[in-house]
Amino acid sequence: MSAFDQIIDRSGTDSIKWAVKPGELPMWIADMDFKTAPAIIDAMQQKVQFGVFGYEEPPAAYFKAVADWYESQHGARPDPSWMWYCTGVIPAVSSVVRRVSHPGDNVVVQAPVYNMFYHSIENNGRHTLSSDLVYDAAAGTYHIDFADLEQKLAEPLSTLMILCNPHNPIGKAWSKATLTRIAELCLKHHVVLLSDEIHGDLVFGAPAYTPVFALPEALRDNAVICVSPSKTFNVAALHAATVIVPGQALRESVTRAINNDELAEPNLLSLPASIAAYTQGAAWLADLKRVLAANRQQVQASLEKMPAVRPAFENATYLLWLDISALHTDSETFCRFLRAQTGLILSAGSEYRGNGAQFIRMNIACPQAMLTDGLGRLAKGVQLFEQQNQ
Ligand SMILES: Cc1ncc(COP(=O)(O)O)c(C=O)c1O
Known part of the structure; x- marks a missing residue:
């Protein structure tokens, strides 16, 4: 039996996901029902064994x-001098919102989004301005209305755009051409581009x-990029992320924000665990992606x-976006x-x-037996719902 088949009882472990009634099956919040990579657990165990946990700062390593x-996973090397440690992607996003925009400004997003x-x-007292993604129901895919996006970026009060790359919840990895177009529009209209790339390692096939x-x-110098081992290695509670800001002036501003908000101090496990993930986690990730690819296929077959x-859903993330408009x-x-009827807990799309x-x-990041259970409950729920609404 592979480690990815092991059903782990997470009840009573302070897990947000598993704070459920007996018999319920949570498949909503974005963490996985798999143990993280053994190398990460070893690195954390060594740290705990050491027993002295004073103040720390991230080393060059x-x-x-x-x-x-x-560089090895995605063929692009960010310069270490562009980086800053941060206690999470969303803390960084909030801090950048406060630094780069002003109260009352527009922050542009693409709904439905995280x-x-x-x-x-x-x-933070800013205004959300969405350039909604356009849904093609027949194809089950979304695209960007670039004319609408440009119009919204061009509004005088638009100072920041938050991009989700790849995009949660629609599970789409944006192509390089699309990203270039977005970044060009942001630059043209003096809007800083904040790209949340937490799901970047979980992409299945093209586009990469x-x-x-x-x-x-010129485009990257107008951008702030947030990455983290959190989704890739199922270490959300580590609260570790890296903010990458290639442009010097913007970096100095963002650095000030992260420090002012006191977000730059690692906890005792975040450095050894992140280093282990990034230096020793590639084989584990490859195994995980095989399991997730099989789970995605199982969902397709059930649907x-x-x-x-x-x-x-398209080719990214373990969060599958399902159209229930026929229901x-x-x-x-x-x-x-x-x-209420089946115990299955999913996320309602309206949140986005x-x-x-x-x-x-x-969320299909779970052992196959659990996924089979979830899909069975979904089928039963759909059938009961249809009967009730006939
Ligand atoms: C797009 C996206 N960004 C950020 C986060 C959370 O990041 P963090 O826990 O590092 O704040 C999530 C978690 O689901 C996410 O889907």
Whole structure:
């Protein structure tokens, strides 16, 4: 039995995901029901054994590990001098929002998008301006309306755009050509581009993930890129991320923000675990991606027998975006019904705004037996929902 087949009882472990009633099956929040890579666990164990946990700062080996990882995995090397350690991607996003934009400014996003972006923008007194992604229902895919995006970036109060690359929840890796076009528009209209690339390592086939720091110099110098081992290696509670800012002036400004907000201090495990992930985690990641690819195929096969739920995910992330418009246009109502009737807990797409209300999001990063259970519950829930609404 592979480690990826092992069902781990996470109840009673302070897990947000597994704070559920007996018999319920959570497949919503973005962490995986797999143990992380053994090399990461070893590195953390060694640290704990050492027993002295004073103040720390990231060594050169940390930044080199990040640079080497992006070079070997994604063919683009960010210079270590561009990097800053941060206690998470969303803390960095909120800090950059406060530094780069002013209260009342527009921050441009592309709904439906990761819900925490809205909190980072609106809790800081900025205004969310969405250039909604355009859904092609027949193909189950989204694209960008570039004329609309340009119009929104050109508004005088638009100072920052937050991009999700690859995009959660629609599971799309943006092509290099698309990213170039977005970055060119941001530069043209003096809008800083903040690219959240936390899902960059989890892309299946073409188009490949392109880090925004791999774009031409003038474009990357107008960008802030956030990366983390959190999704890739299932270490969300590590609270470790790296902010990459190639342009010197912008970097100095962002560095000040991260320091002012006291976000630059690693916790006792974040450095050894991140270094182990980036230097020794490649083989584990390759195994994980094989398991996730098989899970994606299993979902596709199940959905063929469930015509009311249509796949609307593309080639990135383990979060699958499912179109339920044939069933209902209020995903919250459907998700409540599903939980009550079958115990399956999915994310209602409405959280992500845009046209999200007619979608659900399913986290498939779990052992195959658990996925089979989840898909069975989904099929049962859909059938009961259809019967009730006939
Ligand atoms: C796009 C995206 N960004 C950021 C995060 C969370 O990052 P962090 O836990 O480092 O703040 C998530 C988690 O689901 C995510 O999907």
